[in-house]
Amino acid sequence: MTDAPSSARRRIAYLLPVYNEESGVPAFHAALVAATDTLADRYDVQFIYVDDGSRDRSFDVLMRLHEQDERVVVIRLSRNFGHQKAVTAALDACHADAAIIMDTDLQDPPAVSLELIERWEAGADVVYAQRRTRDDSWFKRTTAHAFYRVLSRAASIDIPRDTGDFRLLDRTVVAELGKYREHNRFLRGMVSHVGFRQEAVAFDRDRRHSGTTGYPLSKMLSLAGDGIFGFSTAPLRLISRVGLLFSLLSVVGIVYAVVVRLATPENAVPGWAFLAITLFLIGGVQISMLGILGSYLGRVYIEVQDRPLYSVSRVVGDPW
Known part of the structure; x- marks a missing residue:
């Protein structure tokens, strides 16, 4: 892990892709602020929201959050490019000491990010949140289980099972990921490919707070294809x-x-x-x-x- 000068306060940026989440973003941001208030004495915190071409009023909601909280940064993409590229846009804009990738549907509890930070402080370069349980439909649990088992057998690198993009990345890892510019992106595989010291934090994934998932079956299959074809022959x-x-x-x-x-x-x-x-x-x-x-x-x-x-x-x- 890269150490910053002792005289400077270190910075943590939350990278938050948004797509049609106007009803859920305010509740998510309130929960995230409540969780990160405990960091105020040690870190400067910033919230980088990326509006991935939302068709609802998500951008307007994010603008109001920016007006209320100067730590909120809003990046608006010109159209919908997909979740993985929205996260990439946030990574490209981020130059903090550590970056935490999270979805804004409250399935990833903001309080868990504090555990990721503790592991980072202990020396880990990547800390990924590994799902111990998940409050999803039977179909999604079953297909996710099958996908990760197939991927673990087929992939040329070790990609941890039962993980999403919810993870903390040290700035050295973010810099390395910036060199990976393939279009069919599978970020959790790319992070595994980068290497460095990686550790897991187990957590219980909650049910979506509101709205509908941005990953219907067709997008789930496309992401699965990116994982298999991108990291396996x-x-x-x-x-x-x-x-x-x-x-x-x-x-x-x-x-x-x-x-x-x-x-x-x-x-x-x-x-x-x-x-x-x-x-x-x-x-x-x-x-x-x-x-x-x-x-x-x-x-x-x-x-x-x-x-x-x-x-x-x-x-x-x-x-x-």
Whole structure:
């Protein structure tokens, strides 16, 4: 962990992506201020909200918070770029000694951030909040459990299970993350890839305070794809293994057909239905494998375009 000069008060910035959260942001900010009041004697604290192209009145709500609390900084993106890029915009703007990434739906209790800070003070460079329990639907709990198990087996690096983006990053880690500019972003995987000293703090995740989730099933699947395709070549290896399996099956089929034809030719009945099913099966597998190749090729195409990750339309306040 990077130490600041002893004569200077250190700074902690909360990085807070917002998308259609007008009903929940005021309650979240009140809870966050109450939790961070205990830091006033040791740290300067700033709250960097990033409005990710909200379609409701979230930006107006954030502007009122800025008027009431000078520590509030508001970054408004020109359109909706997605949660991961909104967090990236906050990371790019942040130059504090430590940054804490949180969602604003109160599922991540603000009081837990104080535990992250304690671990950082003890020497950790990254402190991630690991879900001990979560007050979500059965479907979301089940799919999340399955995703993290698949990712832990497929990924080329160790990505902690049952974690989101709720974590504290030392400024040295934030600086390193700034070098990672891929478009299909999976930040929790990128943080694991960076390295440094990383520790976990277990917590119980609460139910959403209000509004609807910004991660419906389609976005959850997209994020899962970014995690798997961005940190694993297992799907590519799967193509070779499936191809080898079908090659072996074809050899077995050829041997069987020859043996039947030579040993008991009267039993060699033409199997047109079986042949048609086999062709359809192999064709389906080939198309699926091409889809996997296309996913990797599409990611390469997007990266080669080298477009900006996001565009900022307005900044209110002075981020550290």
